[in-house]
Amino acid sequence: MTVEKNKIRQxxxxxxxxxxxxxxxxxxxxRNRVSLPLNFRVIPVECAAFxxxxxxxxxxxxxxxxxxxxxxxVGGCRFNDANHHAIKRLELLGDLFDTAGxxxxxxxxxxxxxxxxxxxxDVIRKYVDRIEQLEPLEPWVTSLVKK
Amino acid sequence: xxxxxxxxxxCFGEIDQTISFATVRxxxxxxxxxxxxxxxxxxxxxxxxxxVISQIRESGVKKVLIGACSGLARGDQAVQNLMDRGIAxxxxxxVDLREGCAWxxxxxxxxxSQKALNLIDMGLVFLKNKDESDDVSVTMNxxxxxxxxxxxxxxxxxxxxxxxxxxxxxxxxxTPGGMLKLITRSYPKDDATTPRLEQYLDQIEKSSxxxxxxxxxxxxxxxxxxxxxxxxxxxxxxxSITPGAIIIASGAMVFLPNGLxxxxxxxxxISQMELETRFKKGNVxxxxxxxxxxxxxxxxxxxxxxxICCPSSIKNAIRIREDNPDTNVFILHRDVxxxxxxxxxxYIKALSRGVQFIRFAEDNPPVIKGEKIIxxxxxxxxxxxxxxxxxxxxxxxxxxxxxxxxxxxxxxxLDLQLDRYGFFREIYxxxxxxxxxxxxxxxxxxxxxxxxxxxxxxxxxxAMKAASVVLKGEVRAFTFSRVPGLKFGHAxxxxxxxxGCGNCMAVCPFDAIRLQRIDGKYAYVSRVNKxxxxxxGNCVSVCPNGTMQMPEHNxxxxxxxxxxxx
Numbered sequence: 001m002t003v004e005k006n007k008i009r010q011x012x013x014x015x016x017x018x019x020x021x022x023x024x025x026x027x028x029x030x031r032n033r034v035s036l037p038l039n040f041r042v043i044p045v046e047c048a049a050f051x052x053x054x055x056x057x058x059x060x061x062x063x064x065x066x067x068x069x070x071x072x073x074v075g076g077c078r079f080n081d082a083n084h085h086a087i088k089r090l091e092l093l094g095d096l097f098d099t100a101g102x103x104x105x106x107x108x109x110x111x112x113x114x115x116x117x118x119x120x121x122d123v124i125r126k127y128v129d130r131i132e133q134l135e136p137l138e139p140w141v142t143s144l145v146k147k
Numbered sequence: 148x149x150x151x152x153x154x155x156x157x158c159f160g161e162i163d164q165t166i167s168f169a170t171v172r173x174x175x176x177x178x179x180x181x182x183x184x185x186x187x188x189x190x191x192x193x194x195x196x197x198x199v200i201s202q203i204r205e206s207g208v209k210k211v212l213i214g215a216c217s218g219l220a221r222g223d224q225a226v227q228n229l230m231d232r233g234i235a236x237x238x239x240x241x242v243d244l245r246e247g248c249a250w251x252x253x254x255x256x257x258x259x260s261q262k263a264l265n266l267i268d269m270g271l272v273f274l275k276n277k278d279e280s281d282d283v284s285v286t287m288n289x290x291x292x293x294x295x296x297x298x299x300x301x302x303x304x305x306x307x308x309x310x311x312x313x314x315x316x317x318x319x320x321x322t323p324g325g326m327l328k329l330i331t332r333s334y335p336k337d338d339a340t341t342p343r344l345e346q347y348l349d350q351i352e353k354s355s356x357x358x359x360x361x362x363x364x365x366x367x368x369x370x371x372x373x374x375x376x377x378x379x380x381x382x383x384x385x386x387s388i389t390p391g392a393i394i395i396a397s398g399a400m401v402f403l404p405n406g407l408x409x410x411x412x413x414x415x416x417i418s419q420m421e422l423e424t425r426f427k428k429g430n431v432x433x434x435x436x437x438x439x440x441x442x443x444x445x446x447x448x449x450x451x452x453x454x455i456c457c458p459s460s461i462k463n464a465i466r467i468r469e470d471n472p473d474t475n476v477f478i479l480h481r482d483v484x485x486x487x488x489x490x491x492x493x494y495i496k497a498l499s500r501g502v503q504f505i506r507f508a509e510d511n512p513p514v515i516k517g518e519k520i521i522x523x524x525x526x527x528x529x530x531x532x533x534x535x536x537x538x539x540x541x542x543x544x545x546x547x548x549x550x551x552x553x554x555x556x557x558x559x560x561l562d563l564q565l566d567r568y569g570f571f572r573e574i575y576x577x578x579x580x581x582x583x584x585x586x587x588x589x590x591x592x593x594x595x596x597x598x599x600x601x602x603x604x605x606x607x608x609x610a611m612k613a614a615s616v617v618l619k620g621e622v623r624a625f626t627f628s629r630v631p632g633l634k635f636g637h638a639x640x641x642x643x644x645x646x647g648c649g650n651c652m653a654v655c656p657f658d659a660i661r662l663q664r665i666d667g668k669y670a671y672v673s674r675v676n677k678x679x680x681x682x683x684g685n686c687v688s689v690c691p692n693g694t695m696q697m698p699e700h701n702x703x704x705x706x707x708x709x710x711x712x713x
Binding site: 014024026042049054062077078080086 | 243245250251252258265574575630635654681706
């Protein structure tokens with residue numbers, strides 16, 4: 001019973017999908033009527049470089065369990081090398097999460113892996129499974145505050 | 148204060164068989180921001196839209212939220228339909244309810260309805276905070292600068308001249324022609340190059356639109372598509388021009404095989420280009436000629452195939468055989484690269500003319516025997532396994548084309564990328580001949596080694612691309628989009644709060660941001676060039692205090708969307 005309690009029941013996942021890759025995958029998944037879990041919401045962005053690390057932290061702070069950032073594969077960005085910069089930034093953010101004790105699993109960075117419907121569905125399903133294994137953030141944060 | 152109308156598209160039942168519109172509308176009616184929610188059968192049919200538009204007009208509401216299919220399906224069309232009927236671009240937002248919700252959650256209608264509500268809420272906060280970037284327009288300068296007067300540059304300049312576009316043709320040497328000057332025949336048709344070149348030069352001379360600048364050296368290039376500012380010297384004169392587009396046709400260099408196969412040591416070991424100059428002087432009469440392919444190509448230093456050496460060797464081998472049928476010609480190769488519908492026939496022609504092809508392995512190259520003159524070439528035939536000794540008095544080394552030394556300099560001036568070998572790089576295959584800088588095009592061997600025929604084709608193609616830029620006249624910055632459709636927006640700086648840290652300048656992939664000194668102070672403020680900006684948002688996400696924002700999708704709306712997501 002206690003084990004069940006510490007797991008995330010209905011994960012809340014926020015997806016920042018680049019309009020030229022992740023969003024095309026999401027669109028393809030819709031067109032092919034791929035059945036997907038309800039746990040994710042997509043925010044379309046022009047490029048993965050638009051995603052501010054600050055916004056990811058804010059999402060986790062406001063009760064979201066995991067954030068996915070989807071972008072084009074490296075070298076295939078519509079905006080020259082914008083997603084190179086994005087990868088570097090988000091990798092650093094992952095390091096920051098590790099240091100802070102949240103763990104880098106909370107942020108998934110997927111570049112060039114969600115361009116097609118089945119790939120998108122795969123990424124979402126696997127990430128939902130992974131997040132379900134984690135503990136919810138909120139009790140952890142409140143315990144820290146109490147100390 | 149109600150200010151938003153929500154348009155829900157049923158898509159003839161595709162959406163509302165999963166998402167319960169009754170529940171959604173019930174919740175929406177309680178929202179004080181929403182004046183009304185309208186449910187229509189289909190937004191992509193003109194009749195329905197007209198009815199909806201008159202309803203919106205009567206209510207006096209400006210902003211419209213569309214809940215329909217995704218933008219890639221018919222959603223963008225629906226947005227366009229509303230824009231055509233007089234609703235501003237900044238006042239419309241599309242929420243993807245069909246692909247993004249109804250079709251992927253058909254097994255759970257209740258959850259889908261809840262998700263649809265969340266998505267609409269996210270769309271509402273997005274629309275509330277949506278602003279529009281101020282648009283500027285720019286007049287395209289009607290000139291084009293062509294760098295390099297080789298076959299590609301000449302073809303580009305001439306076809307632009309035929310359009311009536313003023314062309315500034317810059318050339319490093321004193322005469323135009325490039326490598327076409329050095330060779331006498333071109334493959335695969337074996338036509339003489341001199342008449343073709345003379346025809347080009349004649350046309351250039353007659354054309355009143357092409358200005359030729361010999362012995363020119365570029366000192367600086369500034370500006371953006373439509374308004375480049377170029378300073379260069381032609382001979383002794385300093386010149387300054389303002390072209391609207393730039394075509395780079397600077398070509399490539401021939402690799403000199405110094406130290407390879409005893410080149411420079413024995414008199415009759417020559418490179419392919421030296422053989423061409425011998426042909427220029429007259430017929431080449433030898434007893435036995437041996438061509439060695441891939442000298443300095445497809446090796447560790449230059450792993451690429453130069454693509455022109457095999458056909459040129461075949462061309463010269465056929466010519467030697469035809470001039471003097473008693474001569475034996477051997478081509479020692481690692482692979483014969485004759486792709487395409489014409490060149491393979493050229494290879495067959497060489498075989499039928501009696502040119503002998505011998506394959507050698509990379510790790511066992513041919514050896515040239517002899518003390519002061521060539522006596523023989525010893526080669527291990529990789530197919531039969533025999534070592535053959537070929538008596539010969541001429542060895543021709545086929546060397547690849549290598550990038551020009553000043554490519555780096557030119558690339559730095561224009562903020563272009565070079566590939567790992569040093570040739571100019573295209574952005575990606577969907578945009579041939581285009582570079583990462585708008586209005587700068589590459590063609591000919593500056594891009595990749597090509598034959599003169601291909602260089603001419605590419606030159607004319609680049610000319611058409613440049614013409615499509617400079618003939619536009621006045622252009623709005625919103626249309627400066629590399630991707631299909633209108634641009635998303637431009638980044639906007641609030642000068643009062645900008646600290647001038649320069650983070651945005653460092654990450655901008657289009658070099659669109661500059662730091663500007665504030666008058667009288669030792670402080671800087673960043674400035675966005677709206678022509679160059681492509682709205683990727685890289686600067687937005689590195690700005691430490693939120694000064695840099697994308698008006699269409701600012702940080703506030705991202706935060707609000709996150710709050711409303713679940």
